[in-house]
Amino acid sequence: MMSEFDLEAFLPYRLARASDAISAGFATIYRERYNMTRPEWRTLALLGAFGHLTATEISRRSAMHKTKVSRAVQSLEERGWLTRSADDGDRRVEHLELTAGGWAIHAELTENARAYEGDLRQRLGADAIAALLSGLDAIEADRAHD
Amino acid sequence: MMSEFDLEAFLPYRLARASDAISAGFATIYRERYNMTRPEWRTLALLGAFGHLTATEISRRSAMHKTKVSRAVQSLEERGWLTRSADDGDRRVEHLELTAGGWAIHAELTENARAYEGDLRQRLGADAIAALLSGLDAIEADRAHD
DNA sequence: AGCGTTCGGTTGCATCGGTAACGATCAGGT
DNA sequence: ACCTGATCGTTACCGATGCAACCGAACGCT
Numbered sequence: 393m394m395s396e397f398d399l400e401a402f403l404p405y406r407l408a409r410a411s412d413a414i415s416a417g418f419a420t421i422y423r424e425r426y427n428m429t430r431p432e433w434r435t436l437a438l439l440g441a442f443g444h445l446t447a448t449e450i451s452r453r454s455a456m457h458k459t460k461v462s463r464a465v466q467s468l469e470e471r472g473w474l475t476r477s478a479d480d481g482d483r484r485v486e487h488l489e490l491t492a493g494g495w496a497i498h499a500e501l502t503e504n505a506r507a508y509e510g511d512l513r514q515r516l517g518a519d520a521i522a523a524l525l526s527g528l529d530a531i532e533a534d535r536a537h538d
Numbered sequence: 539m540m541s542e543f544d545l546e547a548f549l550p551y552r553l554a555r556a557s558d559a560i561s562a563g564f565a566t567i568y569r570e571r572y573n574m575t576r577p578e579w580r581t582l583a584l585l586g587a588f589g590h591l592t593a594t595e596i597s598r599r600s601a602m603h604k605t606k607v608s609r610a611v612q613s614l615e616e617r618g619w620l621t622r623s624a625d626d627g628d629r630r631v632e633h634l635e636l637t638a639g640g641w642a643i644h645a646e647l648t649e650n651a652r653a654y655e656g657d658l659r660q661r662l663g664a665d666a667i668a669a670l671l672s673g674l675d676a677i678e679a680d681r682a683h684d
Numbered sequence: 685a686g687c688g689t690t691c692g693g694t695t696g697c698a699t700c701g702g703t704a705a706c707g708a709t710c711a712g713g714t
Numbered sequence: 715a716c717c718t719g720a721t722c723g724t725t726a727c728c729g730a731t732g733c734a735a736c737c738g739a740a741c742g743c744t
Contacts, residue, residue: 397648399583403655403667404561409601410677411557415550429730437545448692455555457732462694484692484739502543509549516676521549524673530666531556575700594722603702608724630709630722690741700731710721 418508422501431456431464433501436490439474440498444489446479473497564654568647577602577610579647582636585620586644590635592625619643 399405415430422428428436434454439445447465451458465488468474473494479485490498513521545551561576568574574582580600585591593611597604611634614620619640625631636644659667 397583397586397651399580399587402583402651403658403670404557404564405580405583406671406674406678407553407557407560410674411550411553412601413677413681414553418550431730434545434551437543437548437551440543441545446692455558458693459695459732460730463730466694482692482740486693505543505548512549515680516673520673520676523669524549524676525552527662527666527670527673528552528556530662530670531559532552534661535559577701592722604723605703605725606701609701612724628710628722632723685744687743688741689743691739693737693739695734695736697733697735698731699733700729702729703727704725705727706723706725708722708724711719713718714716 414512418505421504421508426497426501429464429467431460432467435461435464435468436473436494436498436501437505439488439490439494440502444487446485446487448485450488468494560658564651567650567654572643572647575610575613577606578613581607581610581614582619582640582644582647583651585634585636585640586648590633592631592633594631596634614640 419430422430422433434456435450438450438453442449445453447458447461450456450465451461454461456464465474465476469476471493472491474488474490476486476488479487516524565576568576568579580602581596584596584599588595591599593604593607596602596611597607600607602610611620611622615622617639618637620634620636622632622634625633662670
């Protein structure tokens, strides 16, 4: 006997496969060209966008587990791409900032990211992108007020 | 200096976060109630949908790496939820099928999956779901003819 | 001040997952 | 039949990751 349940239509499954497919192309860039992992790329990008953040802020904004952030920060620091500085008043907190070298990598990667997204828009079509974005908006809105 | 690149708007990033959020709820079910991993759930679901498949077919259909499939099959077999049978003519191939026990778990999980998806539709709204699905269609279509 | 709790961040441990190599089998050409 | 290359599936190795425990610091309460 066979079930009528169709995995191919199950939303979590479709989203996961789509996400993997869309992420794979750009992951190749930061992995092969800069030997970076996804947590490292995200950390770099967030620091680039906000100028300076703490590890906790990166964790909250990116939904990455704090150990992931901790290890990504450590790795980026070892390559000389970010620096830590102490907080006045709360010695538990570390403020993270990109170094000049970090900014250089960031500039190259964001340039690639823009190109990658432009290519996606080209291949999927503006309508499909718009539909996708409105769906993602709904998910994020739901996530926010639960 | 700060960059104008906004990670929060980068499609691969948004998709990955949305996928994680949507998957997390259902993952809790198969993980906590049945101690299953995602590859195991996917394998079970595919076998439920198609009746019998080989490991290679599961790998191709699900985009899971063949080692993931191999380990998931092994685990499901150890629990008595699937059986392997030899192929007539090609002794490399193994045909996989659910056992009665496997079908029972499958029935419970697909029931939960349907409920989960209904709940999602409720919370996100039919319009958002439709938009999301059309975006996913475009990604899969692009994936297909590349 | 003293005590328990919470918080920022790190680390040990066990598990998961991908790469590459492998054994066995099959297919094609000679 | 033989040899080469491709295919199915498994495994060894190693990097990535989550959980829980941990340290030091800050906070709240008395």
